[in-house]
Amino acid sequence: MVTIVEVAERAGVSKSTASRVLTTIQGRRSVRPETAAQVMKVASDMGYQANLMAVGLKTRQSRLCAALVEGLSDPIISRLVEALVLSCNRRGYHLLLEPYSRFADSSRDGSTIPVGVDGVFMVGERADWALLYELAEKRKVVLVGWPPVDAPVGQVSDDDHKGVSMALDHLTQLGHSQIGFIGAARPVSMQRRFSAYLNVLSRLGLVCREQHCRVEEAIPEPGDHESLFSLGFCAMEDLLVADDPPTAIMCANDLIACGAVQATIATGAQVPEDVSICGFGDTPPAHLCWPPLTTVQTPVHSMAESAAEMMVKLLRDGDASSEKTLLSPRLI
Amino acid sequence: MVTIVEVAERAGVSKSTASRVLTTIQGRRSVRPETAAQVMKVASDMGYQANLMAVGLKTRQSRLCAALVEGLSDPIISRLVEALVLSCNRRGYHLLLEPYSRFADSSRDGSTIPVGVDGVFMVGERADWALLYELAEKRKVVLVGWPPVDAPVGQVSDDDHKGVSMALDHLTQLGHSQIGFIGAARPVSMQRRFSAYLNVLSRLGLVCREQHCRVEEAIPEPGDHESLFSLGFCAMEDLLVADDPPTAIMCANDLIACGAVQATIATGAQVPEDVSICGFGDTPPAHLCWPPLTTVQTPVHSMAESAAEMMVKLLRDGDASSEKTLLSPRLI
DNA sequence: TGTTGGGGTGGGAGCGTTCCTAACATCTCG
DNA sequence: CGAGATGTTAGGAACGCTCCCACCCCAACA
Numbered sequence: 001m002v003t004i005v006e007v008a009e010r011a012g013v014s015k016s017t018a019s020r021v022l023t024t025i026q027g028r029r030s031v032r033p034e035t036a037a038q039v040m041k042v043a044s045d046m047g048y049q050a051n052l053m054a055v056g057l058k059t060r061q062s063r064l065c066a067a068l069v070e071g072l073s074d075p076i077i078s079r080l081v082e083a084l085v086l087s088c089n090r091r092g093y094h095l096l097l098e099p100y101s102r103f104a105d106s107s108r109d110g111s112t113i114p115v116g117v118d119g120v121f122m123v124g125e126r127a128d129w130a131l132l133y134e135l136a137e138k139r140k141v142v143l144v145g146w147p148p149v150d151a152p153v154g155q156v157s158d159d160d161h162k163g164v165s166m167a168l169d170h171l172t173q174l175g176h177s178q179i180g181f182i183g184a185a186r187p188v189s190m191q192r193r194f195s196a197y198l199n200v201l202s203r204l205g206l207v208c209r210e211q212h213c214r215v216e217e218a219i220p221e222p223g224d225h226e227s228l229f230s231l232g233f234c235a236m237e238d239l240l241v242a243d244d245p246p247t248a249i250m251c252a253n254d255l256i257a258c259g260a261v262q263a264t265i266a267t268g269a270q271v272p273e274d275v276s277i278c279g280f281g282d283t284p285p286a287h288l289c290w291p292p293l294t295t296v297q298t299p300v301h302s303m304a305e306s307a308a309e310m311m312v313k314l315l316r317d318g319d320a321s322s323e324k325t326l327l328s329p330r331l332i
Numbered sequence: 333m334v335t336i337v338e339v340a341e342r343a344g345v346s347k348s349t350a351s352r353v354l355t356t357i358q359g360r361r362s363v364r365p366e367t368a369a370q371v372m373k374v375a376s377d378m379g380y381q382a383n384l385m386a387v388g389l390k391t392r393q394s395r396l397c398a399a400l401v402e403g404l405s406d407p408i409i410s411r412l413v414e415a416l417v418l419s420c421n422r423r424g425y426h427l428l429l430e431p432y433s434r435f436a437d438s439s440r441d442g443s444t445i446p447v448g449v450d451g452v453f454m455v456g457e458r459a460d461w462a463l464l465y466e467l468a469e470k471r472k473v474v475l476v477g478w479p480p481v482d483a484p485v486g487q488v489s490d491d492d493h494k495g496v497s498m499a500l501d502h503l504t505q506l507g508h509s510q511i512g513f514i515g516a517a518r519p520v521s522m523q524r525r526f527s528a529y530l531n532v533l534s535r536l537g538l539v540c541r542e543q544h545c546r547v548e549e550a551i552p553e554p555g556d557h558e559s560l561f562s563l564g565f566c567a568m569e570d571l572l573v574a575d576d577p578p579t580a581i582m583c584a585n586d587l588i589a590c591g592a593v594q595a596t597i598a599t600g601a602q603v604p605e606d607v608s609i610c611g612f613g614d615t616p617p618a619h620l621c622w623p624p625l626t627t628v629q630t631p632v633h634s635m636a637e638s639a640a641e642m643m644v645k646l647l648r649d650g651d652a653s654s655e656k657t658l659l660s661p662r663l664i
Numbered sequence: 665t666g667t668t669g670g671g672g673t674g675g676g677a678g679c680g681t682t683c684c685t686a687a688c689a690t691c692t693c694g
Numbered sequence: 695c696g697a698g699a700t701g702t703t704a705g706g707a708a709c710g711c712t713c714c715c716a717c718c719c720c721a722a723c724a
Contacts, residue, residue: 001447003710014674019712030671052448053388054710057679062385067429072417078410085404085429094446097399097417097429114426115333116384265597335680346704351682362701386680389709 002046011035011042018043022050062116063093065311070100070124073225075254075283076298080123080145083304091312093118100124113139119311122146125189140314144307147188154310156303160189163296164196165203167250167278170294172204176248176276180212182235182260183252186219190252193280197250212246214239225255232259240267240275247275254279257293334378343367343374350375354382394448395425397643402432402456407586407615408630412455412477415636423644425450432456445471451643454478457521472646476639479520486642488635492521495628496528497535499582499610502626504536508580508608512544514567514592515584518551522584525612529582544578546571557587564591572599572607579607586611589625 008018013035020031021039042048056062065088072078085095096117113120119140122132125147132151135141142154149155171179181197183190194215201208214235218227232251236259239245251257257279264271271277272294279295340350345367352363353371374380388394397420404410417427428449445452451472454464457479464483467473474486481487503511513529515522526547533540546567550559564583568591571577583589589611596603603609604626611627 001710004712005710015711016674016676016713017672020673023712030673032672035672049447051389051710052446053385053394054679055712056385057383057389057681057709058711058713060679064428072414073407073411075405075407075410078407079405081429082404082431085431089431095429096396097413097427099414099417099421114384115381336682337680347681348683348705349703352703355682362703364702367702383680386709387682389679389711390681390683392709 001051002048004048004050007039007043007046007048010046011039013039022048056116061118061315064096064117065093065119065121066096066098066113066117067121067123068098068100068113070126072097072099074124076281076300077124077145079283079300080304083301084121084123084144084307087304087308088311091308093308093312095121100126100128118315121307121311125187140311142307142311142314144303145189147192154307154314156307156310158298158303160192161196161199163280163298164193164250165200167280167294167296168197168200168204171248171250171276171278172206174248174276177206178209178212178244178246179206179248179250180209180214180239180246181250181252182214182232182239182256184216184219184231193252209246211242211244212239228253228255229259229262232256233263234259236260236263237267240264240269245275249275249277251277251279254281254283254293254295257295261293333383334380336380336382339371339375339378339380342378343371345371354380388448393450393647396428396449397425397451397453398428398430398445398449399453399455400430400432400445402458404429404431408613408632409456409477411615411632412636415633416453416455416476416639419636419640420643423640425640425644427453432458432460450647453639453643457519472643474639474643474646476635477521479524486639486646488639488642490630490635492524493528493531495612495630496525496582497532499612499626499628500529500532500536503580503582503608503610504538506580506608509538510541510544510576510578511538511580511582512541512546512571512578513582513584514546514564514571514588516548516551516563525584541578543574543576544571560585560587561591561594564588565595566591568592568595569599572596572601577607581607581609583609583611586613586615586625586627589627593625 004018004022005015007022008015011018017031017035018039021036022043024031052062056064067081067084069077069081072081081097088095096114098113100122113135117139119142120135121142121144122135123144125145129149132141132143132149132153136151136153140154141151142156143149144156146155146157148157168179179201181194183194185191194213198208216231216235218231232255235256236249239249240263249257249260251260257277260277261271264275264277269275277293279293281295281298336350336354337347339354340347343350349363349367350371353368354375356363384394388396399413399416401409401413404413413429420427428446430445432454445467449471451474452467453474453476454467455476457477461481464473464475464481464485468483468485472486473483474488475481476488478487478489480489500511511533513526515526517523526545530540548563548567550563564587567588568581571581572595581589581592583592589609592609593603596607596609601607609625611625613627613630615630
């Protein structure tokens with residue numbers, strides 16, 4: 001472990017000068033070029049790396065952010081987190097992974113997030129408002145993938161309405177007019193997708209038949225693939241045996257869509273010849289369906305990029321105003 | 333931000349005493365019970381939380397570990413990481429998520445792991461030996477899910493051989509004798525599964541026919557679901573049209589198995605009536621197949637638990653000896 | 665020649681902890 | 695009743711760093 005004083009001694013300068021050279025990003029602040037070069041050389045020769053703890057203690061910022069995530073095994077979440085790590089690193093920040101459910105267990109006071117982390121990303125779509133407000137009091141918070149909320153925190157989300165709209169446009173262009181929906185009443189993202197579905201349908205001049213929609217009341221656990229899959233499977237079985245079944249189905253996410261596809265195939269029908277099925281999220285499961293699923297791609301990379309950018313801006317400017325970014329998805 | 337001196341002042345003691353009370357885990361070291369209780373009360377009233385940076389600077393340990401992971405979007409990896417976070421937290425450690433690929437980009441000198449993190453988990457099955465040895469020089473390293481390696485690092489892995497053995501036992505009990513295999517030549521886990529397959533087959537007194545095996549040379553990227561899926565799909569299509577096709581297939585992982593199942597169904601055959609298909613990993617995709625896949629469950633939770641335990645032991649005892657743990661999977 | 669000014673540099677305090685050492689109080693026993 | 699043992703507490707240095715402040719030197723100017 002080589003310290004800055006050792007570097008300074010070897011370079012024949014004081015630790016102040018060494019510090020000045022080593023911490024200055026670009027704007028030189030009055031240090032002779034030769035001195036700077038010398039310090040730089042010695043530092044890299046000795047393999048000097050600043051001690052995170054000491055810097056953090058002194059400057060009162062750790063360049064550490066926490067990512068509060070619930071259900072990392074959810075494919076879309078894991079892709080989002082993966083992208084977020086990269087985006088943060090690119091800006092000189094490291095990411096601390098904190099599970100969310102733990103807060104529900106404990107006194108949910110957020111105290112398990114160590115003092116010293118600069119900011120917190122809350123990623124997922126399950127909202128714990130109490131925790132959010134508490135966290136926002138002492139730290140910068142950026143919500144990723146959450147539904148819009150009225151709080152002084154940064155927010156990045158994908159545009160569900162636009163995604164649904166794109167999907168339904170696509171389906172009507174294929175000639176469908178009887179378009180059903182399968183989803184759940186919660187979490188909020190699914191709820192929003194359903195209302196977007198209703199909304200877009202009326203815009204397109206189509207009627208929504210109640211018997212073409214299945215919105216389950218049971219709230220699936222995050223990351224619980226099986227129950228989502230079987231939700232789609234059962235709902236689809238149900239829809240297919242009814243009179244006058246829909247010719248196309250919009251699903252609230254890919255897992256549900258996979259279930260729906262399998263159910264359709266199990267009854268002997270063809271996808272997409274007999275029924276068109278559209279998913280949402282462009283998660284890995286979408287690639288595991290055969291035939292491949294049509295799906296709305298959540299823009300994980302640009303979401304992560306925006307979130308990280310928003311965080312550094314929040315941290316730099318201390319701007320507490322609630323900034324919101326909505327990103328458009330793409331149809332695959 | 334409330335410091336320990338403020339707590340001490342309010343409690344009417346010196347900061348030393350406050351520190352003694354607050355840091356002592358259980359074994360009381362000579363502080364009067366009433367004093368301790370008083371300090372405790374004041375601390376919790378004021379919402380005192382020790383400053384991570386200061387503690388880290390002083391004690392020279394941060395209670396921070398880095399998880400070097402490649403391909404978080406791989407379902408088994410994300411489940412493993414999720415479990416690892418929990419296991420670490422339970423032991424008072426926080427987990428820093430670091431992408432792996434970044435090291436390949438940069439000078440792969442591991443310098444992006446901030447000074448101060450106590451230990452590094454390397455999770456995945458893609459081995460970068462150079463990086464490993466370099467890391468192991470200055471830090472405690474625990475390998476999770478890696479193939480066994482001869483280095484002074486902790487190692488936790490699942491028992492591939494046993495898993496394959498269990499699966500093949502199961503298949504033979506169902507009456508199969510013509511058991512094929514689909515996999516790839518890399519990463520090492522797949523390679524090991526194939527050799528386990530050959531091994532177990534001969535133990536069972538069965539012959540391995542070359543035309544029943546497909547071991548692809550192309551190495552799939554971690555987290556690349558599509559290529560694994562299509563690998564399984566194509567290989568299975570191939571196997572089914574051959575003369576005297578196998579009646580059962582052991583796949584090197586779940587994604588491949590999913591592809592194989594879909595390919596079988598696409599040709600009009602029934603699973604498992606006509607062909608039995610077995611996966612490996614018990615990843616979410618296994619639940620998305622219809623009919624549900626038989627699979628070998630990787631014991632992610634116990635792997636994470638062992639890895640975390642091994643890390644704290646390594647950190648505590650400074651024991652550099654290479655400890656290895658093999659954990660048995662379960663058949664689902 | 666004395667004064668100013670500014671570029672370049674060193675000294676040192678202090679960030680919030682932990683922990684070593686010394687001091688003090690109380691008790692035990694010869 | 696005093697020496698030593700024991701238990702409890704306070705003081706202060708140190709961890710590695712940043713940054714404020716003071717300092718020095720030399721050119722420029724009066």
